[in-house]
Amino acid sequence: MQTELNTETIKQIKQRKWKRWNIHLFPIPALVIYGLFIVYPLLAALSYSFFDWKGIKRGAFIGFDNYKDLFTLEPFSSMFWKAFSHNVLYFVVQMVVQNGLAFLLAFIIYQKIRGAEFFKIAYFLPRLLSVIVVGFLWKLIFNPNFGALNVLLGKFGLESLQEAWLGNPKTALMAIILVNCWFGLGFSVLIFLAGFQSIPKELIEAARLDGANGLKMLTKILLPLMVPSIMIITVLTFIQSFEAFELVYAMQGSQGEPYRSTDTLAVYFYRLAFGGSSGDSTAIGLGSALAVVLFIFISTFTAILLKMMKKKEIEM
Structure with a gap:
């Protein structure tokens, strides 16, 4: 009898151990996919950036020459800094227009206005669309001949404001950024609304009793208590702004037309690494160096923002 109990106990222990190990097996498929499509490309780009390339044929090891050429050799240097300035503008406009408007809309919805649930859904609907679909849709809207925007301006007698929005270097980039703001508005609204709703109601009631x-x-x-949500949105907006590619590509292609006025670092990387739609030759070494620089820049700045966010949370 004692032997049977011991056997049963050992069997239960083995089953519990197997269950523990079994739990650890579940992340393996996700880790494999992450390794193949995230880690490996990053390490490959780092490796490629140290070699000379003749088309798609790898040449001799040249150390940091690709990085040096990226920042000092023309036209690569000027194109890099021009694309970088466009990404900075992307970030600033999104923070002011998209996130500023989202904060106000979230605050209005937080006041429990009539139809609040409808507005939450309505603001988020564009986010459900593919970025490529959004790009082609707005490309039609901005068409100078039959686009809805110019047609509406004509209907209201504002012909002087009609423009070749994507054909004018002065308006093309801003048009794309504002489309991105429209696309991302709903997500920012939900983040801010979640921040408002996480504030203890006791604090709100106490503030109202004090006459606020x-x-x-x-x-x-509310604003000081919303600092964590604001920091989260800032980090996400920064990453998205400096990775901007799909919308620009869908609306203007890989050339950053017109006259590179819509170039971003991601579009410039694509053109360097894979060649442009106009038959540009590839520069895999330079493209890989740009990818590594972009990764380091985004990672470093994101880490700084996250550290600032953690510090703010501790202070609060």
């Missing part, structure tokens, strides 16, 4: 209402409530009470 309207603008004073927003600036003195």
Whole structure:
């Protein structure tokens, strides 16, 4: 009898151990996919950036020459900094227009206005569309001949404001950025709304008893408590702005037309590494160096923002 109990106990222990190991097996497929499509390309780009390339044929090891050429050799240097400035503008406009408007809309919805649930869904609907679909849709809207925007301006007698929006270097980049703001608005609204709803109601009631209402409530009470949500949105917007590719590619192709006025670092990388739609030759070494620089820049700045966010949370 004792032997049977011991046998049963050993069997149960083995089963529990197997269950523990079994749990650790579940992440393996995700880790394999992550390794193949994220880690390996990053390590490959790092490796490629140290070699000379003749088309797609790898040449001699040249150390940091590709990085040096990227920042000092023309036209690569000027194109890099021009694309970088476009990414900075992308980030600034998104923070001011998209996230500023999203914060106000989230605050309005937080006040439990009539139809709040409908507005949450309506603002988020564009996010459900593919970025490529959004790009082609707005490319039609911006068409100078039959696009809805110019047609509406004509209907209201504002012909002087009609423009070849994507054909003018002065308006093309801003048009794309504003489309991106429209596309990302709903996501920012939900993040801010979640931040508002996480604020303890006791604090709100106490502030109201002290006479805080309207603008004073927003600036003195809610805004400081929304710092974690603001920091999260800032980090996500920064990453998205400096990885901007799909929308620009869908609306303007890989050449950053017109006259490179819509170039971003990701589009410039694509053109260097794979060649442009106009038959540009590839520069895999330079493209890989650009990818590594972009990765380091985004990672470093994101780490700084996250550290600042953690510090703010501790202070609060």
